[in-house]
Amino acid sequence: xxxxxxxxxxxxxxxxxxxxxxxxxxxxxxxxxxxxxxxxxxxxxxxxxxxxxxxxxxxxxxxxxxxxxxxxxxxxxxxxxxxxxxxxxxxxxxxxxxxxxxxxxxxxxxxxxxxxxxxxxxxxxxxxxxxxxxxxxxxxxxxxxxxxxxxxxxxxxxxxxxxxxxxxxxxxxxxxxxxxxxxxxxxxxxxxxxxxxxxxxxxxxxxxxxxxxxxxxxxxxxxxxxxxxxxxxxxxxxxxxxxxxxxxxxxxxxxxxxxxxxxxxxxxxxxxxxxxxxxxxxxxxxxxxxxxxxxxxxxxxxxxxxxxxxxxxxxxxxxxxxxxxxxxxxxxxxxxxxxxxxxxxxxxxxxxxxxxxxxxxxxxxxxxxxxxxxxxxxxxxxxxxxxxxxxxxxxxxxxxxxxxxxxxxxxxxxxxxxxxxxxxxxxxxxxxxxxxxxxxxxxxxxxxxxxxxxxxxxxxxxxxxxxxxxxxxxxxxxxxxxxxxxxxxxxxxxxxxxxxxxxxxxxxxxxxxxxxxxxxxxxxxxxxxxxxxxxxxxxxxxxxxxxxxxxxxxxxxxxxxxxxxxxxxxxxxxxxxxxxxxxxxxxxxxxxxxxxxxxxxxxxxxxxxxxxxxxxxxxxxxxxxxxxxxxxxxxxxxxxxxxxxxxxxxxxxxxxxxxxxxxxxxxxxxxxxxxxxxxxxxxxxxxxxxxxxxxxx
Amino acid sequence: xxxxxxxxxxxxxxxxxxxxxxxxxxxxxxxxxxxxxxxxxxxxxxxxxxxxxxxxxxxxxxxxxxxxxxxxxxxxxxxxxxxxxxxxxxxxxxxxxxxxxxxxxxxxxxxxxxxxxxxxxxxxxxxxxxxxxxxxxxxxxxxxxxxxxxxxxxxxxxxxxxxxxxxxxxxxxxxxxxxxxxxxxxxxxxxxxxxxxxxxxxxxxxxxxxxxxxxxxxxxxxxxxxxxx
Numbered sequence: 001x002x003x004x005x006x007x008x009x010x011x012x013x014x015x016x017x018x019x020x021x022x023x024x025x026x027x028x029x030x031x032x033x034x035x036x037x038x039x040x041x042x043x044x045x046x047x048x049x050x051x052x053x054x055x056x057x058x059x060x061x062x063x064x065x066x067x068x069x070x071x072x073x074x075x076x077x078x079x080x081x082x083x084x085x086x087x088x089x090x091x092x093x094x095x096x097x098x099x100x101x102x103x104x105x106x107x108x109x110x111x112x113x114x115x116x117x118x119x120x121x122x123x124x125x126x127x128x129x130x131x132x133x134x135x136x137x138x139x140x141x142x143x144x145x146x147x148x149x150x151x152x153x154x155x156x157x158x159x160x161x162x163x164x165x166x167x168x169x170x171x172x173x174x175x176x177x178x179x180x181x182x183x184x185x186x187x188x189x190x191x192x193x194x195x196x197x198x199x200x201x202x203x204x205x206x207x208x209x210x211x212x213x214x215x216x217x218x219x220x221x222x223x224x225x226x227x228x229x230x231x232x233x234x235x236x237x238x239x240x241x242x243x244x245x246x247x248x249x250x251x252x253x254x255x256x257x258x259x260x261x262x263x264x265x266x267x268x269x270x271x272x273x274x275x276x277x278x279x280x281x282x283x284x285x286x287x288x289x290x291x292x293x294x295x296x297x298x299x300x301x302x303x304x305x306x307x308x309x310x311x312x313x314x315x316x317x318x319x320x321x322x323x324x325x326x327x328x329x330x331x332x333x334x335x336x337x338x339x340x341x342x343x344x345x346x347x348x349x350x351x352x353x354x355x356x357x358x359x360x361x362x363x364x365x366x367x368x369x370x371x372x373x374x375x376x377x378x379x380x381x382x383x384x385x386x387x388x389x390x391x392x393x394x395x396x397x398x399x400x401x402x403x404x405x406x407x408x409x410x411x412x413x414x415x416x417x418x419x420x421x422x423x424x425x426x427x428x429x430x431x432x433x434x435x436x437x438x439x440x441x442x443x444x445x446x447x448x449x450x451x452x453x454x455x456x457x458x459x460x461x462x463x464x465x466x467x468x469x470x471x472x473x474x475x476x477x478x479x480x481x482x483x484x485x486x487x488x489x490x491x492x493x494x495x496x497x498x499x500x501x502x503x504x505x506x507x508x509x510x511x512x513x514x515x516x517x518x519x520x521x522x523x524x525x526x527x528x529x530x531x532x533x534x535x536x537x538x539x540x541x542x543x544x545x546x547x548x549x550x551x552x553x554x555x556x557x558x559x560x561x562x563x564x565x566x567x568x569x570x571x572x573x574x575x576x577x578x579x580x581x582x583x584x585x586x587x588x589x590x591x592x593x594x595x596x597x598x599x600x601x602x603x604x605x606x607x608x609x610x611x612x613x614x615x616x617x618x619x620x621x622x623x624x625x626x627x628x629x630x631x632x633x634x635x636x637x638x639x640x641x642x643x644x645x646x647x648x649x650x651x652x653x654x655x656x657x658x659x660x661x662x663x664x665x666x667x668x669x670x671x672x673x674x675x676x677x678x679x680x681x682x683x684x685x686x687x688x689x690x691x692x693x694x695x696x697x
Numbered sequence: 698x699x700x701x702x703x704x705x706x707x708x709x710x711x712x713x714x715x716x717x718x719x720x721x722x723x724x725x726x727x728x729x730x731x732x733x734x735x736x737x738x739x740x741x742x743x744x745x746x747x748x749x750x751x752x753x754x755x756x757x758x759x760x761x762x763x764x765x766x767x768x769x770x771x772x773x774x775x776x777x778x779x780x781x782x783x784x785x786x787x788x789x790x791x792x793x794x795x796x797x798x799x800x801x802x803x804x805x806x807x808x809x810x811x812x813x814x815x816x817x818x819x820x821x822x823x824x825x826x827x828x829x830x831x832x833x834x835x836x837x838x839x840x841x842x843x844x845x846x847x848x849x850x851x852x853x854x855x856x857x858x859x860x861x862x863x864x865x866x867x868x869x870x871x872x873x874x875x876x877x878x879x880x881x882x883x884x885x886x887x888x889x890x891x892x893x894x895x896x897x898x899x900x901x902x903x904x905x906x907x908x909x910x911x912x913x914x915x916x917x918x919x920x921x922x923x924x925x926x
Binding site for chain 2: 154155514515612613616617620625626627628629630631632637639641672673
């Protein structure tokens with residue numbers, strides 16, 4: 001059956017870790033009759049929540065990979081991507097947001113807007129994803145949904161407007177009052193599946209009136225009809241709903257729902273909100289670039305009869321073979337179609353088309369425009385675009401941060417070695433922030449990623465899913481080298497003693513260029529270096545950027561200008577000029593006063609005010625620059641920039657210094673020059689390691 | 698930095714004496730924060746520690762102001778080592794934000810003690826942005842004066858004024874005149890058509906009448922001369 005695009009929703013559920021989003025997803029699937037029983041996240045009943053299908057996720061109670069699933073609610077088809085909450089996995093969040101039309105921002109009614117919510121929200125803003133908010137855990141002691149609404153406004157600059165008010169709070173939380181229909185809603189039955197409508201409790205009437213007025217005020221900005229009705233004092237639910245919808249689509253309003261997923265309260269009205277307020281695929285304008293027309297932007301139309309444009313946003317090498325999750329923006333894809341990978345130009349025949357429900361699969365004939373599904377056996381990378389053979393569109397590339405931390409892993413035996421290779425192959429395809437390489441000197445396999453936990457999880461998955469027993473080394477920070485001053489070079493590479501000779505002279509200067517990796521410029525005039533050798537000179541210099549002389553880390557921020565040189569009619573060759581460039585760089589590098597750059601992390605610590613001094617002291621001890629402190633209600637936020645090298649083991653120390661009451665998030669901010677004393681220590685350590693290695697060899 | 702603010706008094710731009718108060722007066726949205734940030738950058742570039750207290754903006758927004766103004770300064774004065782310069786000034790800046798209702802001098806003193814006792818940060822210049830002068834502030838300012846004298850701080854305040862409180866006969870509003878005796882320097886930002894003039898209404902030394910300052914509307918940087926020159 002062809003889905004009605006007006007009744008399709010592609011949504012993500014984003015939140016701070018532990019805000020309860022997996023529990024919420026579980027309830028959504030239950031009420032949509034995709035599952036027939038509810039299981040706890042932490043797997044007390046041994047089953048675990050449906051969306052967290054990886055063993056490790058069940059154990060840790062966190063969601064790592066974003067599992068896609070779909071369900072139907074009141075004739076609407078809802079595709080849900082369950083997104084991870086930890087900052088180390090933000091690439092997953094980003095990829096999900098790229099393909100979604102709307103989001104549910106889940107917040108804890110006690111914890112409120114926490115630092116990770118801010119990161120997730122920033123990502124939602126980057127992809128202009130309209131959202132509704134769900135304030136969860138209203139049954140918890142200390143619940144205060146209106147404080148969370150204030151935080152949404154103050155900290156995240158959302159125009160957060162309650163569309164419900166709670167009936168009781170904490171242990172007395174009974175249900176919600178819907179401010180649009182002005183009805184009290186209670187959730188009866190063992191799993192809250194029966195909704196009972198009632199009169200609004202008299203003691204809540206004043207608050208309800210006041211909040212409804214606020215809602216009408218905010219929504220009337222988006223609808224003249226509502227404005228008129230409001231002036232006449234007769235607001236109909238239909239007009240109010242439509243105004244809220246328009247405001248939400250523009251990201252001008254964030255409707256706020258309330259409930260307790262764990263206690264089975266308030267989930268169905270949230271689902272109604274998703275269908276009423278969040279956009280359908282046709283409400284959202286998506287653009288691609290036309291590769292054959294100078295990368296001109298093209299608006300895509302959510303119409304299945306148009307040529308196909310689909311984005312592969314996630315790969316999984318699971319029990320059904322290689323699975324490629326795609327979002328179809330325009331056109332459709334059916335079993336047996338031939339489609340083209342816009343990046344490689346390769347034609348692909350579509351074998352099977354399916355949609356996923358967590359780790360279970362349902363075969364389909366066709367995926368229509370605006371929907372999310374999966375293809376089988378298609379060779380591609382995450383982020384590739386698939387098109388019909390007659391067009392060459394590409395969806396804009398996704399922002400992929402560079403890894404900042406590495407770890408050496410050593411397989412324990414031959415079998416582990418084979419399994420480890422398989423695992424790494426899969427992980428690198430799935431996650432572009434996870435990289436792997438072999439150190440040519442030690443022959444060790446090095447994995448790199450976005451944080452300690454990121455790598456830890458992959459090592460654990462290697463052990464569990466691939467039975468690859470590996471031992472790990474200490475985490476290594478991904479330093480960089482750079483130069484700090486300009487210097488000239490004039491180098492002759494000359495080997496003319498017997499046999500065919502080698503001759504090449506290059507001259508010019510090296511200049512720091514912050515913000516760039518490598519810039520090469522040729523100012524050669526009069527053929528001092530013949531044109532055909534100039535690419536070899538560039539290649540020679542570029543090869544030197546791979547490994548700096550100080551620590552052996554890549555060199556960045558270098559501009560090379562060549563302005564003179566000399567060649568020999570017989571002995572000059574590409575090889576000779578490339579060698580001359582390498583020689584020139586080796587010679588000039590030390591004169592350019594090389595320096596070490598270290599990754600700096602943006603760290604935000606959330607703490608009760610009484611520990612503010614201790615938290616700042618800890619950051620200060622770790623060479624952190626405290627940018628500022630922010631006092632908000634009963635919490636204090638300390639923002640700092642701290643070198644990654646100093647952050648190992650920070651969580652343990654923070655916990656013990658704050659009686660476990662503080663928590664932190666960190667993400668990569670920039671590379672910054674390491675202080676001289678630190679650089680000296682690093683250089684000394686690197687020299688010692690090199691010496692030890694030579695001894696062993 | 699050739700900051701034209703230095704032209705309005707004090708040797709080499711150290712406009713305020715230790716323990717002194719300065720004020721930047723303007724209507725909402727005219728550029729008070731931009732001027733405060735320029736005063737801060739002027740100090741930071743001389744390796745003077747600046748504590749920026751904001752009562753209405755989160756840390757991230759205050760940081761953005763600094764980045765924005767610093768980028769404009771870098772472009773205007775064609776500085777070519779902005780990355781190093783930025784890295785060098787960052788440790789000299791500390792931003793504190795409070796809820797308006799949560800701000801009090803004892804609380805501020807407590808926070809400053811947190812910083813100084815652990816050797817994290819010793820403020821020398823303090824900027825207070827977002828304090829309402831519409832209510833009675835003399836008592837708070839008196840308390841602040843004691844803290845400033847004790848810690849040898851130079852304190853700049855952003856003072857929000859209202860269109861209806863000023864006229865040609867009374868260019869300085871009462872909410873500031875009432876406490877003006879506590880201040881050593883004050884600059885008023887006055888929109889004149891599309892331009893914003895910077896009028897020194899109180900200076901610690903002699904006012905040089907020949908100097909004219911304005912806010913460049915594009916960059917919000919203070920420049921000397923007449924707009925358009």
